[in-house]
Amino acid sequence: MKFELQLSQSGILENSRIKFYFPKLWLHLSQLLAPAANSNYAIPVWKATTGSTKFCGGIDAAMGWLWGKSSNGFGASTTAEEATEGIDASGLTAVVTGAFKGIGVHTARTLAKRGAHVIMAGRNLTDGAAARQGILNDIPEAKVEVMELDLASFDSVRAFAKEYSRKDLPLNILINNAGVMGNPFTLSKDGIELQFATNHLGHFLLTNLLLDNLKTTAQSSGVEGRIVNVSSMAHAWTYSGGIRWGKLNEEKGYQAMKAYGQSKVANICHAKELARRLKEEKANVTANSLHPGGISTDLQRHMNVLGAAMRLVGLFMKTVPQGAATACYVALHPNVKGVSGEYFNNCNIAQPSSNAMNSEIAKRLWDVSVEMTSK
Ligand SMILES: NC(=O)c1ccc[n+]([C@@H]2O[C@H](COP(=O)([O-])OP(=O)(O)OC[C@H]3O[C@@H](n4cnc5c(N)ncnc54)[C@H](OP(=O)(O)O)[C@@H]3O)[C@@H](O)[C@H]2O)c1
Numbered sequence: 001m002k003f004e005l006q007l008s009q010s011g012i013l014e015n016s017r018i019k020f021y022f023p024k025l026w027l028h029l030s031q032l033l034a035p036a037a038n039s040n041y042a043i044p045v046w047k048a049t050t051g052s053t054k055f056c057g058g059i060d061a062a063m064g065w066l067w068g069k070s071s072n073g074f075g076a077s078t079t080a081e082e083a084t085e086g087i088d089a090s091g092l093t094a095v096v097t098g099a100f101k102g103i104g105v106h107t108a109r110t111l112a113k114r115g116a117h118v119i120m121a122g123r124n125l126t127d128g129a130a131a132r133q134g135i136l137n138d139i140p141e142a143k144v145e146v147m148e149l150d151l152a153s154f155d156s157v158r159a160f161a162k163e164y165s166r167k168d169l170p171l172n173i174l175i176n177n178a179g180v181m182g183n184p185f186t187l188s189k190d191g192i193e194l195q196f197a198t199n200h201l202g203h204f205l206l207t208n209l210l211l212d213n214l215k216t217t218a219q220s221s222g223v224e225g226r227i228v229n230v231s232s233m234a235h236a237w238t239y240s241g242g243i244r245w246g247k248l249n250e251e252k253g254y255q256a257m258k259a260y261g262q263s264k265v266a267n268i269c270h271a272k273e274l275a276r277r278l279k280e281e282k283a284n285v286t287a288n289s290l291h292p293g294g295i296s297t298d299l300q301r302h303m304n305v306l307g308a309a310m311r312l313v314g315l316f317m318k319t320v321p322q323g324a325a326t327a328c329y330v331a332l333h334p335n336v337k338g339v340s341g342e343y344f345n346n347c348n349i350a351q352p353s354s355n356a357m358n359s360e361i362a363k364r365l366w367d368v369s370v371e372m373t374s375k
Contacts, residue, residue, distance in 0.1 A: 072335060074347035076293060080110035080324035083347055087332050090115030092223065093170050094331065095210070097149060097203065098178025100127040102297035103230070106324040107175055107331075109135045112142035114332060119169070121149035121160065122178065151178055151202025152188040154373060161209035170217040171210055173331045176203035176267070177230040182256040182302040192372065193249050195256075199263035203229065204270055205373040211285075218284040224337060225285035228330045229271045233291040233345070235264035235356055242269075242355030243365060248372075256302070268343055268352050269362035270369070275341030276359075286340035288330050293346070295323035 074083055094111050098104040099120035112118045112135055122128050128146035135142050147163065150156035164171075179199045188197035207227060218225035238261030247253060271289040278285050294317045329347040330336050343352040355361060 072348060074325070074329065076318065076346045077322060078325045078329075078347055079319070079321040080106055080328040081113070081321065083325040083329040084110055084114050084332050087114050087334075089332055091221075092116045092172040093119070093217070094173035094175065095119045095121055095164075095171060096175045096177055097121045097151065097206070100124060100131040100146075102299060103292055103295060103320060103323045103327070104175075104177040105131045105134070106320045107177060107327045108144060109138070109142075110321075110324055110328045111173070111331065112144050113139050115143075116173070116332075117143040117169075118145075119164070120144060120146050122146070123148065123150040123156075149178075149206070151206070152190075152194060152198045154190050154202075154205060154375075157202055157205045158209065161206065164210065165213070169213075170221070171213040171225070172217055172221070172223060173226050173228070174207060174210055174214060175228045175230065175327055175331055176207065177228075177327060178203075179230065179232075179263075179299065180302075181234075181260045181299045184256065184302070185251045185254045187249065190375070191249065193254070193259060195259045195263045196248055196266065199260075200266035200270065201369060201373055203267070204369045207270075207274065208373070214285050215283045222284075225283075226331050226336075227271065227274065227285065227287040228327055229267040229287070229289040230292055230327055231267035231271075231289045231343070231352075231356075232260075232264040234261050235268055235291075236353040237261040238265045238353075238355060242358065242361050243368075245364070245368070248368075265353070265356050265361075266365055266369075268356040269358075269365045271343075272341045272357075272359070273362040273366045276362075279340060286336075286338070288336070288340060288342050288344060289352075290326045290330055290344040291350070292323045292326055293318035295320055297323075 089111060092111075092115075094108075094116045096104055096108045096111070096118060099108040099118075100122035104122075105120070108118045108120045108131070120128060120132060122131075125146060125148055128148075132144050132146050135144050147160060148156070149160040180195055183194055186194040188194050190197065192201060214225040214227065217223075234257070237257060239255070239258045242265050243262055244250075244253070268289040271287040274287040278287060296317055297320070326344050326347050330344050333347075339349070342349045343356065344350060351357075
């Protein structure tokens with residue numbers, strides 16, 4: 001992992017919010033924790049003592065959050081604007097799902113600010129119109145449009161792809177950002193557990209339906225296409241074995257947060273297996289996944305305790321512009337050219353859980369997803 005300790009001349013770690021708000025507390029903390037401040041050190045120690053890669057994502061996040069920026073100049077405090085500073089995305093076309101709220105709207109705004117033509121996809125067109133107007137108020141020249149997409153419905157995903165193709169738009173960047181978290185057991189319109197349906201299967205189908213466009217756009221423009229799956233460090237808290245094979249839609253044994261973790265393992269495995277396939281085909285398209293950070297948004301709406309806690313500690317969490325940074329970085333930054341199949345956190349490559357790195361899980365998930373989306 002790439003975090004390196006950044007010491008200021010006074011020997012105190014830079015870029016910490018604790019340092020800013022509670023300088024004395026920070027002084028003690030930084031002295032106490034300095035030896036473990038680099039993930040290069042903390043993760044191997046964790047693995048050696050526990051024999052497990054579980055929570056490595058959490059360690060990365062904690063290190064990144066506490067110690068700010070890594071050697072590439074980006075870190076937990078980096079905003080989407082900073083991560084894409086100086087990048088000219090004009091001529092590129094991007095689809096961002098779940099772009100009407102939260103991290104997605106800021107991701108769309110940042111890509112548009114850099115000149116990309118952004119298609120904001122979501123299910124509530126009234127929210128979409130408001131989100132689009134908000135962007136246009138700040139950036140009058142932004143090329144942003146809104147399209148209807150309900151990821152929890154295969155029909156809606158197919159209708160979106162059809163409409164996209166009818167518009168004859170190219171596609172350089174697909175950001176699979178939309179998500180739900182921790183809802184009580186619910187089945188989607190297609191009879192699939194809602195978190196798996198929305199967070200994984202809807203995006204799996206969407207990506208497959210837009211893939212030819214991504215490949216041909218990359219081929220004709222000579223510009224690498226990029227697929228970005230917004231996962232979460234919560235992927236580490238999935239069911240045992242990663243995926244509840246054969247019981248995906250069973251209410252018995254359903255645990256809301258484990259089901260969320262499962263869908264987020266699926267986001268990472270999807271990107272890894274897709275990246276493998278794209279490499280095999282020698283397609284000029286990459287696929288990566290990421291953890292955006294902990295940000296207080298509507299995502300926590302089903303989580304009374306967690307939501308309240310996140311609001312309470314909001315001061316110490318990422319802001320929405322910081323939460324959009326890694327997605328924008330992976331989608332646009334030249335550092336990421338040719339990088340595929342990786343998991344990012346705080347604009348750096350990070351290590352996900354062992355389930356998420358398991359290529360057998362990724363292959364099996366691919367086959368199961370093809371089967372489930374073919375119905
Ligand atoms: N916030 C965090 O701390 C955090 C941490 C780790 C990972 N993430 C990930 O970051 C991504 C964005 O989350 P966020 O925090 O920005 O949450 P958010 O504010 O709740 O935004 C999620 C977006 O996804 C949309 N969405 C939900 N179900 C959909 C469906 N069936 N079809 C189409 N769009 C749908 C929502 O639209 P509606 O308004 O219509 O519901 C909303 O626009 C998610 O993938 C989440 O898992 C977030």
